[in-house]
Amino acid sequence: MKIIKIHHPLKKELNLSQPLVIAMGFFDGLHLGHQKVINSAREISEKKNLPLAVITYDHKPELVYKKMQGNDKRYITVYQDKMQLLNQLGVDYVFYINYSYAFQSQSPQMFVDDYLVQNFNADTVVAGFDHTYGDKNADMDLLPTYAKHRFEVVQVAPNLINNKKISSTRIRRNLEDGHIETVNKLLGRHFKNDGVIVHGYARGRELGYPTINIDYDGLQMMPSIGVYVTKVRIGNEWFEGMASIGRNETFGENNPITLEINLLNFNRNVYGETVRVEWLYKIRNQVKFTGIDNLIKQMDQDKIITERFFKNI
Structure with missing residues (x-):
């Protein structure tokens, strides 16, 4: 071409x-x-x-x-x-x-x-x-x-x-509302974005849910703030994961919006890797938790939902 x-x-x-x-x-x-x-x-x-x-x-x-x-x-x-x-x-x-x-x-x-x-x-x-x-x-x-x-x-x-x-306007509205399954249906493929794995605050590791932090293109629309089931490609391999896009309000007010993904059954140093994220299903909206224990309990539930999603497909 x-x-x-x-x-x-x-x-x-x-x-x-x-x-x-x-x-x-x-x-x-x-x-x-x-x-x-x-x-x-x-x-x-x-x-x-x-x-x-x-x-x-x-x-x-x-x-x-x-x-x-x-x-x-x-x-x-x-x-x-x-x-x-x-x-x-x-x-x-x-x-x-x-x-x-x-x-x-x-x-x-x-x-x-x-x-x-x-x-x-x-x-x-x-x-x-x-x-x-x-x-x-x-x-x-x-x-x-x-x-x-x-x-x-x-x-x-x-x-x-x-x-x-089917229109771009309709897709944009559904992205802003977090209706990722509708977005994928209108696109005829999974909505995706590319980025680079960078260092974050390492909070996920302390919670027992280490994450990759992704620096993505600011010109691209992203799904609304929340927790999602995703697939992530690193190199030529695909991994299952649960993604959080939001401000981490449990850890303070007015934080920047970040994209963090906990990959299931994954333990590698992948800083600097270019990745592709495909968005599959929205689990829930972002919540400000009172106490770290409540956040961990919710993440345990998020993981169960993520594992069940991949098992069912």
């Missing part, structure tokens, strides 16, 4: 040798709805024996026109993950566009003429029914008007679960 990074305005033509089937979208999460769009485009590309391309952006378009804070600034999938998933979906080219005010300000006709036709050599353009491309008048219903019969336009209907549209 070839990634072509683009800054508006284009300084030189790309001179692609073949027409392309192009899927358009920001694709944060690359959930089942996004996969439906890209798979539809791939089927067309295979039928026409043409390469498959994706147009996507380096950040959320909203950054251009509003102030964003907290989780609004974060992503379900960060850059490396998005590119890896696109590659797995059979994409040949990614046009990775810097979404700037200047890019957004071009007219829909200019975008179609300069990008889709002249530079991207579009044979067919595929997107979700609600996809827009900058201007308020730039929707999929109007795209055939701007195309002027120079390429085909295909709208993809929404993908539904429980009669509700």
